[in-house]
Amino acid sequence: MQNPPDSGRILLVDDEPAFQRLGADFLRGLGHEVVVAGDAEQALAAFATLPAPDLVLLDLAMPPTMDPEAGLELVPRFARVPVIVWSGHGDHELALRAAELGAWDFLTKPIDPDMLRFVIARALRKAKLDAELRALRAAQAGDDMGLVGQAQATVQLRAMVRRVGPTRVSVLVLGPTGSGKELVARALHASSPQSENAFVAIHCGALSAELLESELFGHLKGSFTGAYRDQPGLVEVAHGGTLFLDEVGEMPPPMQVKLLRFLQEGTFVPVGGRSAKKAEVRVVAATHRDLEAMVRDGSFREDLYYRLKGVVLRTPALGERPADVPLLATRFLHRVAPRAGLSGDALAWLAAREWPGNVRELKALVEAAGALLLPDQPEVDAPLLRLAAGEADGDLPAEPAAPLEGLGPLDAALAELERRLVRDALQAAGGNQSEAARRLGISRVGLIKKLARLGLR
Known part of the structure; x- marks a missing residue:
């Protein structure tokens, strides 16, 4: 028997056997496939089993504690699909907390069957649209995985990403600033089995050690001035997905110790907390610094370096792959001026130029030139590029x-x-x-x- 078009695979998490039986019968009567779990451990195991569920129905009061707070901690673990939570406590604050953690909707027991039918149908439609959007983006990205270019160095980098992406090994991406290290991290995530889960990025040098700890591991209410509520950290948000540590070489030494503990044990303690939490993430780190030299001079922990090193990928500077400049420039231009092109003298000017800022500099320059195109100009020429670069030019066509x-x-x-x-x-x-x-x-x-x-x- 074929399921209705709006049907899906639903994970029902509730500790009451009678509700499990009645709820599952009701959902199957609507055409859904149902998997039942009676506690958090069973729920996480069922969620990790293929085929994965399209929707989670979660009772917040779960054994052994029966504390809704314990149920709330499960919400981010299921975040890649809509999560509908319910509880016998119609607490406004509880509903807000659930929504902040990513819940799709909040229902109060006893549950109205018509309302449940409506909420499930709406959530499954949203999940279907999200899946179609991901497929469309993947199709638009094509085979280049977002790593545009045909130079030998680029081809080899793509081949390594395809080889390493499906594994769980940690990856260290090395390369000069602006060479596309985050693009490599995103390509690794997109080619992994966890691609539907979160990709979370943080710049390790932009925050002090204290703020970086709070951002990564979260904090509890009252743990410091301004901590008015519990806040999950990025490690928890990235559970089941990829955590990208940008410019890890800038990480303050006190945080290096705490990151190492998380990488070794898979556990962390939020700021102000006493009990450890678990999170499973794939870590991709990147830096433009020479980490081996930093290890030798003592500014970067050797044990952390080897934990992060797993597989090393290197992003080449743009000057090392000049054949990619026309392809990249055309891609960037079409983002701001889809019908415009690059003239021959523009391509020659780009090819002759040095790019100390690498791909980031090329992107900024070409997009600026595209924005400066006059209505009757079909293509970007060399004088317009020079104008966008801030260089004086006597031959610039003007209105x-x-x-x-x-x-x-x-x-x-x-x-x-x-x-x-x-x-x-x-x-x-x-x-x-x-x-x-x-x-x-x-x-x-x-x-x-x-x-x-x-x-x-």
Whole structure:
């Protein structure tokens, strides 16, 4: 017998045998496939079994404690699918907590069958749309996994990602700033069996040791000034998925010890807490620093380095793969100007340029040039790229200057004054547009727009 189109595989988690039996019969009568679990351990085991459920129905009061707080801790573990929670306590604060942790809806026992039918149908439709969106994004990404290019170094990197992605091994991504280390981490996640779970990224050098600990491991209410409620950390949010530690070489030494303990034992203690929690994540770390040199000088823990090292992938600098520049530039241009192209002199200018900022610099430059295209310009040329790069260029095509005689006396005087001020600022700055913009008290993008509007070269 074929299931209805809105049917799904449902994990029913409740400790009452009578409710398990009646609930399962009701759900099967609606055409759903039902798996029943009576406690947290059974629920997590069933959730990890293939085929995975499309929806979880979770009673918050679970044995052995029967404390709703214990049930709430399960919500992030099921976060990749809609989770409908219920409880015999119609507590407003409990409902808010469940929603903050990712629950799709909150119902109070006794449960109205019509309401349950409606909520389940809506949640399954949402899950189906999410699956279709993921499939569409995967199809658009194509075989390049988001790692665009045909240079030998890029081809080899993609091959390694495909080989390592399906495993659970930790990965260390090394490469210069702006070379696409996070893209590699996302490609590893997308090619892993955990791709439907969360991908969570954190920059390890952007926060102090105390704040980084709170961000990674969470905190309890009252653990420090401003901690008005319990807050799960990114490790817990990433459970079942991938945790990306960007610029791990910048991590403060006190946090290196706590990260090492988590990697060794799979447990962590939230700030202000006393009991350990568990989380299973795949760790991908990245840095532009020389970690081996940091280990030698004592600024990075040797045991942590070897825990993270698993498999090492290296992202090449853009200068090491010049053949990829045209492909990347075209991809970036089409994001802001889908119908535009790159002229021959633009491609030659890009090929001859050094890229100390790597792919990030190329992306910013090409997207800026695409944004500066005039309506009648079908392609980005070299003068426009030079303008976007902030380099003076005498051959830049610009919109014709508005004739002063077509303006009223006041408008004409103001326009002429604006031209004079801009021209004088550029001359004083030696043609440096960033400095000229600073002298005028405007942004460089604002100056570029004025140059085009006023017809100045």
